[in-house]
Amino acid sequence: MKATAKRTLTPRAVVLATAAAVALIGSTGAATAFADNEGPAPQSSVQLAQNERHLDDTAKDRAQVKADKISQSEATAKALQAVPGTATSAELDNADRNGSLIWEVDVLGKDHKNHDVTIDAGNGKVLNKHTDRDDDAAQDAAETQALVKSDKIGHEKATDKALKAVPGTVVSYSLDDNDRNGSTVWEVDVLGKDHKSHDVTIDAAGGKVLDQHVDQDDNNGHDGHDGHDD
Numbered sequence: 001m002k003a004t005a006k007r008t009l010t011p012r013a014v015v016l017a018t019a020a021a022v023a024l025i026g027s028t029g030a031a032t033a034f035a036d037n038e039g040p041a042p043q044s045s046v047q048l049a050q051n052e053r054h055l056d057d058t059a060k061d062r063a064q065v066k067a068d069k070i071s072q073s074e075a076t077a078k079a080l081q082a083v084p085g086t087a088t089s090a091e092l093d094n095a096d097r098n099g100s101l102i103w104e105v106d107v108l109g110k111d112h113k114n115h116d117v118t119i120d121a122g123n124g125k126v127l128n129k130h131t132d133r134d135d136d137a138a139q140d141a142a143e144t145q146a147l148v149k150s151d152k153i154g155h156e157k158a159t160d161k162a163l164k165a166v167p168g169t170v171v172s173y174s175l176d177d178n179d180r181n182g183s184t185v186w187e188v189d190v191l192g193k194d195h196k197s198h199d200v201t202i203d204a205a206g207g208k209v210l211d212q213h214v215d216q217d218d219n220n221g222h223d224g225h226d227g228h229d230d
Contacts (some may be wrong), residue, residue: 026164044100045122053099058197058215064092065169066193069099069122073168075103076155079117082126085109086148087155089174092121102127106174108144113137147175151204158186158207160199165209168192175204186209 052063076087089106101121109115115134159170172189184204192198199214
């Protein structure tokens with residue numbers, strides 16, 4: 001939902017930025033020279049192995065669920081303690097550069113702004129939080145508020161419904177609008193006990209399961225791990 005702000009640098013700014021980057025690489029090494037738009041990569045207490053960081057979606061879900069120590073509900077609770085408001089999405093993921101396993105939680109704060117909160121998937125510690133301040137922040141927040149206003153069940157009931165439809169472990173959820181008719185829905189991704197990734201769509205007005213299907217990239221393999229229930 002959020003757009004990334006773009007800036008056009010002057011030729012002088014480009015030269016200065018390039019020189020600074022080269023100097024930083026020379027003094028600290030390429031691994032720490034570049035940071036994400038929102039700062040350095042998070043350092044969590046749990047990391048994926050190098051060969052697990054760029055797997056296909058389903059295989060990666062299995063590796064992440066196996067390494068994860070806290071549930072989505074625990075991660076969401078931690079995020080809401082840091083930023084009171086309404087949780088609109090959460091995703092179990094890893095930082096590309098160091099493999100740190102994290103929960104990324106989006107919260108519409110009581111200040112009516114969108115906030116991103118990063119939670120350590122090993123111990124539940126808040127690693128980072130920031131407010132959306134890009135060029136489209138106000139519009140994005142207005143759209144999120146409209147979704148939250150039309151939602152009648154919340155993320156807890158939505159994920160419970162998804163887990164009843166597909167027993168397993170929730171690896172992500174998000175409040176969104178239905179592309180077909182514009183209604184508000186919860187999209188929940190579940191790593192099932194069958195070791196496959198399932199997409200479950202829940203009606204945000206009444207909690208009905210509108211759709212569920214297995215991810216097409218699932219190669220039917222498994223690592224022997226059943227996952228942990230939420």
